[in-house]
Amino acid sequence: MDLNRDRIKKRIPPWLLPAVGYGISIASLIWVFHGFDWRQALKDFAALDWRYVTIAVLFDLSVYVAHGWRWQVLLRPVVRTRLWRTVQAVYIGLYANEVLPLRTGEIIRCYLVAHWNRIPLGLAISSAAIERVIDGVWLFAAMLLAMALQPLPGYLVDAGKIMGLLVFALLGVLVYVGLRRQHAHDMVKESRWLHYLHHLVDGIHAMGNPRTLAATFLASFVYAALQIVPIWALMEGYGLAVPWFAAFAVYVVLRVGTMIPNAPGNAGLYQFLVVVALGLFQVPKSTAAGFSLMMFGVLTLPLLIGGFVAVALTGLKLDQIRAQARSGVEAAAAVAPSRGLHPES
DSSP: OHHHHHHHHHHSOTTHHHHHHHHHHHHHHHHHHTTOOHHHHHHHHHTOOHHHHHHHHHHHHHHHHHHHHHHHHHHTTTOOOOHHHHHHHHHHHHHHHHHSSTTTHHHHHHHHHHHHHTOOHHHHHHHHHHHHHHHHHHHHHHHHHHHHHSOOOHHHHHHHHHHHHHHHHHHHHHHHHHHOHHHHHHHHHTSSGGGGGHHHHHHHHHHOSHHHHHHHHHHHHHHHHHHHHHHHHHHHHHTOOOOTTHHHHHHHHHHHHTSSOOSGGGTTHHHHHHHHHHHTTTOOHHHHHHHHHHHHHHHHHHHHHHHHHHHHTTTSOHHHHHHHHHHHHHHHHHSOOOSOOOOOO
16 A cells, blocks of 8 residues: 555656646736736726725635634534634635645644544544535535626536536535445445545544534535625725626636645636636726736735734644644554544534
């Protein structure tokens, strides 16, 4: 098993995936800001309506609180977490995503919640997987709404269809594992390397009861809706002459386009996708590029500040937390599969 893993690592150089992400980022930035009118952009920035910017920042901050609350609801059958701890883990994870490539923050936040609550790392990773599946369901619903309000490009519709098929296939697996854990365990035993998924199966079974999933679905709706409000507010503050539902289109294009991990903070690709989305509403490229730059700055700066504070409160540096998370993952992979998690009564 270890020999096969080493062979795979040798075939894929560790620099390859980050290099691809940075390449996409650089190419996107070149396209977005080619011929960009910086003077006009500065005038547009100076004319911002800061009332709407304030609304955007407040709602964006509430997104992270909603994320922590949703995570708390999902984990409730197996552990009683404190809201502050889940929110802190979310902030640190997203902060790591802004400064590290390939969305390393997802593992970091799972490690922190597992460490702080003394639960298996596999359980925390299971909860993150469930979150992503449910997020995909609501994203697919948002895409259908966006298509009903504004025709989308064919390639985006095709990508959405593929995403929808994948999401509902994963949702089916989620329901199956939640109802038939022993059968899922038996399937996992059939392969030598699949035994690492035992914790994942146990976690999904523990949290996959109908009541918890229903509550998580509702919390996820709040989480998704809160992400759209800042986009709408910044459009109003920037003075874009677009209908209100343009925020849905920007949200959908951003979420679908950044599903695959790439450069830190999705820099470059983020701006490219915003320009593409606003192009559906005949917003000139230069104007859309200026808006994408402003939106990226307004929504990223509070996250960086909050994430920095959340990291500082741990008494560690981000590199130290990342190293501990990596060690935690390696230790979890080396331990024999658990015999099951026991939900709290």
